[in-house]
Amino acid sequence: xxxxxxxxxxxxxxxxxxxxxxxxxxxxxxxxxxxxxxxxxxxxxxxxxxxxxxxxxxxxxxxxxxxxxxxxxxxxxxxxxxxxxxxxxxxxxxxxxxxxxxxxxxxxxxxxxxxxxxxxxxxxxxxxxxxxxxxxxxxxxxxxxxxxxxxxxxxxxxxxxxxxxxxxxxxxxxxxxxxxxxxxxxxxxxxxxxxxxxxxxxxxxxxxxxxxxxxxxxxxxxxxxxxxxxxxxxxxxxxxxxxxxxxxxxxxxxxx
Amino acid sequence: xxxxxxxxxxxxxxxxxxxxxxxxxxxxxxxxxxxxxxxxxxxxxxxxxxxxxxxxxxxxxxxxxxxxxxxxxxxxxxxxxxxxxxxxxxxxxxxxxxxxxxxxxxxxxxxxxxxxxxxxxxxxxxxxxxxxxxxxxxxxxxxxxxxxxxxxxxxxxxxxxxxxxxxxxxxxxxxxxxxxxxxxxxxxxxxxxxxxxxxxxxxxxxxxxxxxxxxxxxxxxxxxxxxxxxxxxxxxxxxxxxxxxxxxxxxxxxxxxxxxxxxx
Numbered sequence: 271x272x273x274x275x276x277x278x279x280x281x282x283x284x285x286x287x288x289x290x291x292x293x294x295x296x297x298x299x300x301x302x303x304x305x306x307x308x309x310x311x312x313x314x315x316x317x318x319x320x321x322x323x324x325x326x327x328x329x330x331x332x333x334x335x336x337x338x339x340x341x342x343x344x345x346x347x348x349x350x351x352x353x354x355x356x357x358x359x360x361x362x363x364x365x366x367x368x369x370x371x372x373x374x375x376x377x378x379x380x381x382x383x384x385x386x387x388x389x390x391x392x393x394x395x396x397x398x399x400x401x402x403x404x405x406x407x408x409x410x411x412x413x414x415x416x417x418x419x420x421x422x423x424x425x426x427x428x429x430x431x432x433x434x435x436x437x438x439x440x441x442x443x444x445x446x447x448x449x450x451x452x453x454x455x456x457x458x459x460x461x462x463x464x465x466x467x468x469x470x471x472x473x474x475x476x477x478x479x480x481x482x483x484x485x486x487x488x489x490x491x492x493x494x495x496x497x498x499x500x501x502x503x504x505x506x507x508x509x510x511x512x513x514x515x516x517x518x519x520x521x522x523x524x525x526x
Numbered sequence: 527x528x529x530x531x532x533x534x535x536x537x538x539x540x541x542x543x544x545x546x547x548x549x550x551x552x553x554x555x556x557x558x559x560x561x562x563x564x565x566x567x568x569x570x571x572x573x574x575x576x577x578x579x580x581x582x583x584x585x586x587x588x589x590x591x592x593x594x595x596x597x598x599x600x601x602x603x604x605x606x607x608x609x610x611x612x613x614x615x616x617x618x619x620x621x622x623x624x625x626x627x628x629x630x631x632x633x634x635x636x637x638x639x640x641x642x643x644x645x646x647x648x649x650x651x652x653x654x655x656x657x658x659x660x661x662x663x664x665x666x667x668x669x670x671x672x673x674x675x676x677x678x679x680x681x682x683x684x685x686x687x688x689x690x691x692x693x694x695x696x697x698x699x700x701x702x703x704x705x706x707x708x709x710x711x712x713x714x715x716x717x718x719x720x721x722x723x724x725x726x727x728x729x730x731x732x733x734x735x736x737x738x739x740x741x742x743x744x745x746x747x748x749x750x751x752x753x754x755x756x757x758x759x760x761x762x763x764x765x766x767x768x769x770x771x772x773x774x775x776x777x778x779x780x781x782x783x784x785x786x787x788x789x790x
Contacts, residue, residue, distance in 0.1 A: 280631055283627075283628045283629075283630075283631035283632040284631060284632065286628075286632045287631070287632030287633050287635075287636070290632070290633075291636075311654045311655060312654075312655075365545050365546055365549055366549060368546045369546045369547075369549035369550045369553065370549075370550075370553065376772045376775075376776070379722075379726050379771060379772055379775035379776075380768045380771055380772055381726065381729045381730045381733060381767060381768070381771050383730045383734055384730070384733055384734065384737070384745070384748060384764065384767065385764060386737075387737075387748060387749065387751075387752035387760060388757075388760065388761075388764070390752070391571070391574050391752075391755075391757065392570070392574060462642065463641070463642040466642055466643075466644060467642070467644040467645075467646075467727075467730070468644075469644075470644040470646070470647060471644045471646040471647075471730075471734060474644075474646050474647055474649075474738075475646070475734065475737065475738060481647075482644075482646075482647060485647050485650065486650075489650030494654070497650055497651070498651070500647075501643075501647050501648065501651075504643055504644065504647055505639065505640065505643050508639065508642040508643045509639050511642075512638075512639070512642065
């Protein structure tokens with residue numbers, strides 16, 4: 271493997287990965303065509319590929335795609351605002367942090383997604399339920415990582431700020447926040463993952479709104495190639511949001 | 527261990543730990559008062575926010591209900607199997623990716639992109655592959671926990687101190703000895719961290735699948751309570767489930783020596 275690594279390099283490795291996936295897909299296609307795999311259980315990969323334009327035209331999937339993106343965006347904006355604010359508050363008041371940080375960590379490990387029937391009762395079968403579920407799931411990592419980032423600011427930077435007689439607001443904006451940004455973005459990315467899982471999950475479970483709803487509909491109609499293609503769109507949403515957070519992070523920290 | 531560090535820091539101040547306890551009690555009292563006020567206000571549909579006494583009563587009823595324990599065991603078995611299958615595969619793939627830069631470059635990006643995808647959307651596929659019984663729930667749980675465990679193990683493998691590996695080689699350790707004496711002890715934290723994250727998503731995946739299509743398990747019971755609008759019972763089951771998940775997570779976290787949400 272080591273010789274292979276040296277010979278092929280980074281681009282070769284990427285090409286190798288693509289080739290293996292293409293070969294595996296071709297193998298599944300072949301096994302399905304000769305009848306070794308059941309076409310009623312696994313659709314032909316070629317049919318799945320052909321379904322992408324079909325579900326765009328027939329299912330008008332771009333509309334639910336936008337709905338899911340919007341719900342994710344709203345939930346993430348709320349996560350960013352409330353997560354960073356709460357994290358800053360907990361950083362500022364040490365006793366409050368000591369009293370509640372373990373509770374927030376516990377909330378991060380709780381299966382919040384299972385609360386969706388409760389949210390259905392509270393907010394009805396609406397986008398509010400979906401966004402609220404995303405918000406609650408995304409908050410704990412954003413809060414914890416903000417606290418961790420602000421608390422990890424190097425003492426020398428704080429001393430520099432003090433030597434310039436910075437006000438509390440200036441100290442936060444010029445010293446603490448920039449130093450904590452890498453950690454905050456880790457929290458936001460983790461929050462995004464939890465957010466997305468809950469948003470699409472709830473859409474799927476309550477058969478409402480964006481891509482989760484479409485997947486449920488297609489599955490109930492036994493349109494397997496369409497179901498697989500719609501799953502591809504969900505993967506696309508998660509990739510888009512991951513790239514978006516990375517871009518924002520790079521814009522805010524040009525040196526990274 | 528930020529929480530522990532902070533607690534000790536506060537405890538250093540006069541009556542610091544007492545102050546923390548007072549804040550905790552105050553927060554609990556405020557939440558209880560707000561809850562009871564909301565319950566009595568009539569702003570919500572009847573029973574949407576039941577009084578805590580009613581929820582407590584439902585918890586007591588649940589505690590002596592044999593059926594509940596049977597459903598709990600069903601869910602725990604499914605989650606356990608999911609963790610064993612998904613975790614085992616995750617550790618194996620993580621070791622392979624972490625041990626080879628070539629394989630990591632070739633395949634890790636796909637795990638990275640598929641990891642945040644909500645796994646519940648694969649449930650229709652799992653039903654087609656494994657049927658409507660427990661196997662499809664186990665499969666969804668395994669799929670859910672595979673990604674965080676694989677990515678965590680791969681990252682942990684790459685972070686092993688090269689000095690430790692050189693020490694092992696200088697003692698002419700065999701591959702088995704290297705794995706047992708160097709790699710696995712050095713990776714205890716990332717592996718347990720991955721298992722901890724994986725455990726959480728395995729519970730979510732398995733129980734969400736139960737709420738969608740099942741006739742056994744806690745997810746099924748939650749949907750039953752929702753269907754007959756038995757809100758106190760639903761709250762009671764959510765409380766039990768959250769307590770179990772948090773306790774199990776804390777247990778693994780203590781063993782791993784970690785206490786905060788880990789970054790990716």
